[in-house]
Amino acid sequence: MAAYRIEERVPGELPAGEVELAAAFRRTIDLERAPDEPAAPLDVYRTRITHISADTVRRVWIALDGDGGLAGVGFAELPQADNPHLALIFAEVRRDARRHRLGSALVARAAAAVRADGRTLAMSFVDDRIAAGISFARAVGLEVGSKMHLNEVVLVQVDRARLHNLLDDARSKSADYEVELIPRPTPEALLADVCVAYDQMNNAPRDRLGWQDERATPERIRERDALHRKQGRVRSLLVARRLSDRQIAGFTELTYLSEMPQIVQQHGTAVHPAHRGSSLGMRLKATNLLWVLDNVAGANLIRTGNADSNEAMLRINEALGFRPAFAAFILQAPVDAVVARASSLETADGRAVDAA
Numbered sequence: 001m002a003a004y005r006i007e008e009r010v011p012g013e014l015p016a017g018e019v020e021l022a023a024a025f026r027r028t029i030d031l032e033r034a035p036d037e038p039a040a041p042l043d044v045y046r047t048r049i050t051h052i053s054a055d056t057v058r059r060v061w062i063a064l065d066g067d068g069g070l071a072g073v074g075f076a077e078l079p080q081a082d083n084p085h086l087a088l089i090f091a092e093v094r095r096d097a098r099r100h101r102l103g104s105a106l107v108a109r110a111a112a113a114v115r116a117d118g119r120t121l122a123m124s125f126v127d128d129r130i131a132a133g134i135s136f137a138r139a140v141g142l143e144v145g146s147k148m149h150l151n152e153v154v155l156v157q158v159d160r161a162r163l164h165n166l167l168d169d170a171r172s173k174s175a176d177y178e179v180e181l182i183p184r185p186t187p188e189a190l191l192a193d194v195c196v197a198y199d200q201m202n203n204a205p206r207d208r209l210g211w212q213d214e215r216a217t218p219e220r221i222r223e224r225d226a227l228h229r230k231q232g233r234v235r236s237l238l239v240a241r242r243l244s245d246r247q248i249a250g251f252t253e254l255t256y257l258s259e260m261p262q263i264v265q266q267h268g269t270a271v272h273p274a275h276r277g278s279s280l281g282m283r284l285k286a287t288n289l290l291w292v293l294d295n296v297a298g299a300n301l302i303r304t305g306n307a308d309s310n311e312a313m314l315r316i317n318e319a320l321g322f323r324p325a326f327a328a329f330i331l332q333a334p335v336d337a338v339v340a341r342a343s344s345l346e347t348a349d350g351r352a353v354d355a356a
């Protein structure tokens with residue numbers, strides 16, 4: 001008899017007990033990934049599990065062991081507005097349940113389901129803090145589409161005098177622009193500007209990824225604001241405007257959980273191609289870095305993910321003191337290939353699961 005049973009769940013209808021199990025499970029995996037780091041409070045995991053963006057369909061499979069314990073979770077996210085060809089697929093398996101082809105079985109379920117939903121390209125994301133991730137992803141047919149690093153700046157190591165010099169220099173080169181803090185919730189009158197700012201991320205290098213443009217909308221911004229409020233996430237979103245015509249030229253954004261300020265997350269930074277070459281990227285990021293140093297008590301580091309090919313961003317980050325902390329990979333493959341590889345692994349030696 002198979003050791004594990006896989007069942008699909010409707011994400012919006014998870015019973016409270018399963019939300020608790022899933023939140024604890026996912027937190028344990030994050031602690032395994034980063035044993036020396038504080039983990040986010042359980043409530044943040046509960047919110048991640050129960051909140052489903054209005055333009056994403058999420059599908060979830062759980063693997064139960066003989067005692068009804070949660071041994072693994074697989075999920076797929078299907079963007080509804082942009083990237084209608086794409087599905088993001090993930091699997092996480094409890095440590096003691098690994099190498100029983102359970103991860104393969106979960107990916108096989110997810111890939112078959114998204115294929116039935118018409119998706120043709122599967123994508124996933126792993127980092128090298130759990131070594132199994134990249135080997136597993138390759139075993140189920142995914143290939144590296146973009147190599148990245150998570151880069152960090154350790155705040156006690158920041159040389160403030162140097163930072164002020166960098167900022168002064170960037171300000172003088174970008175004297176035709178001003179930098180403005182966008183409050184949260186994003187004021188209705190500024191939503192269109194913030195959309196223009198976020199849309200600049202479509203100019204970031206994508207390497208070989210079959211990822212298409214994603215358009216920001218006022219609804220998405222309102223929804224993200226609401227999610228962040230629920231999670232207790234503080235944000236500093238800066239936009240750069242040209243003084244002469246008030247045009248949005250670029251942005252940078254960072255956030256942190258108020259209950260876990262140790263790790264500040266740097267999100268997107270982009271400058272519109274027509275406004276490049278005036279040190280706006282440096283000015284925006286240096287302003288935010290200084291803001292963290294002066295205002296976020298308890299912050300230890302700022303972390304950001306960058307494609308290794310993104311020279312312009314890496315040059316700014318390096319000057320600000322960011323250094324590589326660990327490697328990460330965005331993977332992709334035709335959904336057909338993932339279905340074939342994951343299903344053949346799952347059935348190859350009959351190790352794992354009930355075909356429930």
Ligand SMILES: CC(C)(COP(=O)(O)OP(=O)(O)OC[C@H]1O[C@@H](n2cnc3c(N)ncnc32)[C@H](O)[C@@H]1OP(=O)(O)O)[C@@H](O)C(=O)NCCC(=O)NCCS
Pocket residue numbers: 029089090091092093094097098099100101102103104105124125126127130131132133134135136137139140345
């Ligand atoms: C990655 C993960 C889901 C794998 O789950 P799993 O149930 O152990 O995977 P499987 O047993 O189905 O492995 C299938 C194949 O992947 C490869 N693989 C899996 N773990 C591996 C490891 N630690 N080292 C080398 N290869 C590995 C092997 O080829 C394996 O087949 P084999 O056991 O016959 O050699 C699990 O380690 C995990 O939860 N890691 C943390 C989360 C994560 O990184 N998820 C990946 C996101 S898609």
